[in-house]
Amino acid sequence: MFDEVLKEVTGIVSSRFLLNAFFPCLFFWGLLGTVVAVSSGWETTQLILVWNQQDTTLKAVQIIGFITLVTFSASVLASQAFAILRFYEGYWNFPFSRVLRQVGEGWHQTKLDELDIPNRLDRLNQQIQDQQQKLSNSQKRGLKQWLKWRLVGLENELERVENSQNRLQQRNYAAYPQPRHRQEIMPTRLGNILKSAELYPYDRYEIDAVLVWSRLYHVLPERCIQIITEARSNLDFALAIATLSWIFSLMSGIWLLSVQAPGWLFLLCFWGGSVMGWLAYQSAVGNAAAYAEQVRVSFDLYRYELVKQLRLKPAQTPAEEVEQWREIRQLFYGGQTPSTWRYLDPEVKKEGSQNG
């Protein structure tokens, strides 16, 4: 029965809207209403009795009103999906956001430093050399012993870093931009994962991802678009749940404080909403990693398709490719068409002349 209804409804409204916005909002308002009723001293049986005693017209008006409220809030949530994503990435512009940004960026810059293997190895080697120098110059027995211990400690750390290079590189690849983009670090984990994917095409091919992505999207095969859309949908869903959970935590907390509800109910709603929001955010971080990986894959595999679509000949060497993308960037941003370009004949794509 429900399947049939859902099938009918999804014919009118997109299933993405229903799953990512409507049902979360329905659950949110239902739960908030329950909290208000419980804290106002209503009992379930009493509520059912009052409901049953009402006129059918009044019942219909109430049901329509509730569905309107849910649909409206779901529409707002769906239309703000991009703004919500930007918020969780760390693009903030509210009072005291600068302080929060500094705290978050500082923390993640420290984490990124731990993943900067060449820099760490250089520093450790330098420290070991310094210790060896001090050891050879030292005369005092106690100091010598202490320097030896310190040297052993540094050598062990060097070995540990060398052994965990692969793991650290993987972590850096998935979760952070390259260490040379230290200034681009974002204050949140989710922000850094997406920033890493955003900077990936530039690091590899000097492709400006923000500029090229919307064009590349049009040449992606259907299957690839489907996977990316699904990954993005999962990310939006988790962020919608996190947002609604935190709004619930805040709204129910304020309400329960104002009506002087029992302490246990306040804690249950306030902490329960927060924990739910936190779990949903953790889920969003995982979904963001999957989405970011699909974006990287799209650039790796289909950038040539875009070049072909622009009627240019794909570059033969990495150096040529970097130069080609630099020229494409100049074309899009500045409108400067390189005079050396020769467009391929769309009919005989394989025998066109080389650009640049």
Place this chain on the structure above:
Amino acid sequence: MAEPNAVKPPLSLGHLFILSNLVLGIVGFGYLHWVEGQSQVRIWVPNRDLPAYAQIKLTDLTEKAVPVRNIPSETVKEADKIRDRYTVVAISKDKPITKKQLGPELTLAQKNLLQNTVLIGIPATSAMILGGNLQPGDSVDIMLVQEASEKEPNPKSILFENTFVVDIKSNLTNSSGINQTPEWVVVLAIPANRQEEFSRSISNRKVILSHKL
């Protein structure tokens, strides 16, 4: 490359979020606990579970401090207004007693009327309870009337005068339309010495409740 930060921030935003949530939760809980302590009032509650239709004595009650939000509307707080009244539903130990859970306040005459009585419930129609105007605490005459027959052309009616109406309850089973039982149950206090007579007479007689003006 930029130099690494000299000072590592002690907390991430995630840590700050968890910490602020813990602090706000504890502060909120503390505030509500404090408010609960401040807003307690002393009321009289049963010191044992009371069954329905039990007359409450002072020894059945105890004084207890209860938070205001736990006190339902129409709670009878004073012992003087509770004692000697009877319950119309079972009341749990330590729970506030509301007006709806008690019968009416009794006058001396009514108290006397309830002496040496037993409670019986009779099914009643809306007409029998005077369209809903008959109330607990009223006194009625019960007439048990037998229809005339060839054998007994002038059957004798049995009268129970000045009977105390203890309670009137709506019969919920009828509202569903499943059975055709009368809509109400009237609980009456019958003199204990006439209990047997009442039981014997009611089976083949029609019950009429009459209320004096």
